[in-house]
Every structure is written in C-alpha cells, then in structure tokens.
Amino acid sequence: MKQFRTDLHIHTVLSPCGDLEMSPSNIVSIARNRGLDIIGITDHNSTKQCELVWKLGRSSGLTVIPGCEMTSREEVHCLGLFEDFDAMRMFQSFLDQHLIVIPNKPLLFGYQLVVDEDENIMEEVVNYLGASLDVSIEEIEQKVHELSGIFIPAHIDRPRNSLFSQLGFFPPELKVDALQISKNTDEAAIRKEFRISEEITVVKFSDAHFPDDLGKIFTIFEMESPSFGEIRKALHGVDGRKILIPSPSP
Amino acid sequence: MKVFELVEELGLKVFSGHKGLDREISGGYVSDLLSDVMGNAQEAQVWITLQVHQNVMAIASLKDLAAVILVSNLEPQENTKRNSDDESIPILGTSLPAFEIAGKIYQLFNR
Numbered sequence: 001m002k003q004f005r006t007d008l009h010i011h012t013v014l015s016p017c018g019d020l021e022m023s024p025s026n027i028v029s030i031a032r033n034r035g036l037d038i039i040g041i042t043d044h045n046s047t048k049q050c051e052l053v054w055k056l057g058r059s060s061g062l063t064v065i066p067g068c069e070m071t072s073r074e075e076v077h078c079l080g081l082f083e084d085f086d087a088m089r090m091f092q093s094f095l096d097q098h099l100i101v102i103p104n105k106p107l108l109f110g111y112q113l114v115v116d117e118d119e120n121i122m123e124e125v126v127n128y129l130g131a132s133l134d135v136s137i138e139e140i141e142q143k144v145h146e147l148s149g150i151f152i153p154a155h156i157d158r159p160r161n162s163l164f165s166q167l168g169f170f171p172p173e174l175k176v177d178a179l180q181i182s183k184n185t186d187e188a189a190i191r192k193e194f195r196i197s198e199e200i201t202v203v204k205f206s207d208a209h210f211p212d213d214l215g216k217i218f219t220i221f222e223m224e225s226p227s228f229g230e231i232r233k234a235l236h237g238v239d240g241r242k243i244l245i246p247s248p249s250p
Numbered sequence: 251m252k253v254f255e256l257v258e259e260l261g262l263k264v265f266s267g268h269k270g271l272d273r274e275i276s277g278g279y280v281s282d283l284l285s286d287v288m289g290n291a292q293e294a295q296v297w298i299t300l301q302v303h304q305n306v307m308a309i310a311s312l313k314d315l316a317a318v319i320l321v322s323n324l325e326p327q328e329n330t331k332r333n334s335d336d337e338s339i340p341i342l343g344t345s346l347p348a349f350e351i352a353g354k355i356y357q358l359f360n361r
Contacts, residue, residue, distance in 0.1 A: 074303055136303060136327065159285075167305045168284035173329070 001240065004226050007031075007218045008040030008065060009079055009154060009180060009205035014049040015069075016110035016130050019210040023119045024053040026211060028062055034215025038063040038226050040205075042079050044129040045070055045099050047092045048114050051085060056117060063226040068095065069154055071130070072137035077154040077161045079180065080144040083228040087147040094143050098133040137163075138173055145175065150232055155182045155207060157190050164194050178203045178235045178243075183217040187245055201235050204245045220244040251275050251358065253317045253340055256296065260344065260354055262319065266331040267340035273316040278355050280348055284309055291315060296355065298348050302326050307333035307341075315339060321348045 011018040012027060031039050039057070041050045041064060050066035057064035066088040067081040082088040103126060104112055112125040133140065137153075144151040153163040156179045163170065163179070178201040181190050187202050196202065206217040222242040223230040234241040254271040257264060264271070276294035281287050282301050291297055293314045299306065300321050307330055310318050317340040320326060326334070326341050334341045344351050 074301060165283060165285045167303060168288045168309050169305065171303065171305050173304065 001222050001224065001242075003244075004037040004063075004221045004223065005035055005218045006038040006221045006231070007036055007205050007208070007214075008038070008067065008081060008152070008203070008231075009042050009069065009207045010039055010214070011043055011069075011207070011209045012041060012049040012053065013111070013113045013115060014043040014046055014125065014129070015209065016044065016104065016106075016112050016128065017209055018043065018110070020111065020113075021211050022209065023115055024049060024056055025117050025119065027053060027214065028056040028060055028064075030211050030214045032060050032062050036062065036215055036218060038065065038221070038231070040065040040067045040079070040081050042067040042069040042081075044068075045095055045131070045133065046112075046125065046129050047082075047088050047095070048123070048125070050088060052115075052117060065228060065231070067149075070095070070140050071132040071161070072140055072166075073132055073134055074137055074166045075132050075161055076137050076163050076166045078137060078140060078163075079150075079152040079154050080140070081150040081152070081228075081231075083148055087149060090147055091143065091149070095133070098135050099127060099129075100131045100134055102128040102131045104128040137167070138171065141174055141176070150177045150228075150235065152176060152178045152180050152203065154180050156194065157181050157185050170194075170196075176200065177232065180205050182207065201237070201243050202245070203235070203243060218246070220246060253296075253342075256317075256355070256358070257342060259358060260351070263343035265320075265326050265334070265341040265343055267317070267334035267338055269335070270317065270338035270340045273339070275316045277359060278352060279315075280352050288312065296342075298352050298355075300324055300348065302330060304329045304333060306330055307337060307339065310334075310339045311337040317342055319344060319351060321346060321351055
C-alpha cells in the first residue's frame, strides 16, 4: 500500500466564487508543487473545466478526478466524482436539465469562465451556477450512483448549505460514500455533534477557491494506486485500504 | 383553533395525515432550514415551509407540531406523505407564498 495526498474538492475559475487565478494550469502546477497526488475538480453545478485539468494533470503526474459540487433543491451542497468522461458528460446533461435558470450577474456573483490551457476565455457560462437544481438530494445521489460515481455531502459542519443545516439530521434513505468536513475542524468532535456512525468514512478536503488554499488541507488515502476504483475502495475500507486525516500543523 | 378549522378558513389543500386534523394549533413558525426548526419551533405550531423532503415530517413529529403547510403549490414527496399519515400530522398546501399565508394565519390568531 502507498499513501496519496488527496484533495477532492477544488473550484476553478468556472465557479462564480472561484478566484480568477484558479485556472487549470495554475491549479495543476500549484497542486504538484505543494505535494498533492490526487485532486478532484468540483465546480458548482458544472463539469466543464474538468477535462482540461485532467489533461494537464496527466502530463505532470497528477491524478485528476472529474467531478462537481451540486446544490440540491434543499440547498445542500454535495460532491459527485466520476470515473471517466462518459459518466461525467451524462451527469452534465442531468445538470443542464435540472439547474434552475437564473442569468448570472458577473459583477455581483463573479465570472463563470471556461478557459483553455493558455488562459484564453473559451466560454462565459450565462446561467448562474450558484443556483440550485430542482431535484432532491436523494435523486442526485441516485443519479451519481447510477453512473458509478462517488457521492459525498460537502462541508457537513457548516451552518449553511450543509446536510445538517438544511435537513436537520442524516436523511434515512441517503447512501453516501463518505462525508466531507471543512478545514480547521476536528473529526471526533464533528462525529459526536452530528452523531455520525463509525461505519461512515469522514474526509477533509480544502474546498479551495483561491490558490493559497491549495495543498494545505488534504486527506491521506492509503491504497494500491491513484485510481478511481482504489479511491472508492479506500473510502469503504476494502481489504486494508485506509483513510487518514492528518492532524492540523501548528 | 384546530387544524381543520384553519383548512376551512383559508381553503388549504390536505395532502396527508387526515387523522391529525383535529390537532389544536398554538401558533405558527416560518423557516426553510430544518436545523432551525429543530431548535426553535414550539409544540403545536403550524410550520410554513417550501421544503418537501422526508426529514420535514421527522422534525414535525420530534417537535410535535400541529401541521405543516407547503407554500407556492409545492407538493410533498411520496415518502413524506407516508410519514405524515404514520405520524398523524397533516401536510397542507396553498398556492400562496410564505409571506402571504403567514400574514393570513397571523391575522386569524390576532383578530
């Protein structure tokens, strides 16, 4: 088994709240320089920047998992991660079908840009990506799992847009692969506060919106190789694979 | 005032939980954050919300609320309706948005 520093919750310049410096090439070079092995690209309700980050990652030895941070109709934020671009594209159609249409106001919400590797603007997404989908968290989870993806409710400790803030307690019919907690949090305290069963894996990711946030917060995945299948196995503790949240550095 | 009286007075739709229509109402609470309702709603209040998730009924039961009113023509999920029948806490519906239905109920309680 090897250890991989993993951060599966990162925004690019496509997210309205993502810094303009979060271009695919910047993200890949900073992630690599700061010692990350595996990153997930999870813009709000869109997957349109994933493929380029994956491509740039491949040529510099960084594993990139395509994904998305979805907003359910209950306004719970949750992560979907996909094994390949076929699954990701099918999920993109689901997003296109269900995102509530609100035109973006860039000066208010921020720019939503798809850029190329030289940071030329290829597309400005016109509908506000911070809006919610018109489907429940369970319907989103089922879609992600139908596409053999990984489903992780995001920053569950936060007082807004989290599983517990929006829904009060863990919904009985929801099937998660893990729960993500925020930086500067303590896993044991959160497990106690929200009564999270020991059977559910907890991971800590950065939710980075700025270059400065990259590389500081990660979870160590102890597994055979940096592949999607191994990530899923590690999240479920299959055959000795493990998840380790490093203690915060002083 | 009882739940069935409120239904008649305001022409509300009854989706489920008919056995609870004779519950007594103490007042109302408006919120779409379930964690907030868990913390702050009081027993026997009617809860006005746009949330249709199954957890709504679990919280209504936990807080022993009189009824849940869904606004703006929203409809409960199937499992939410089932839970409402099991708990005998009615789910009611209105075409009005939260501001207007809350205003009408407030008037009924203060006339």
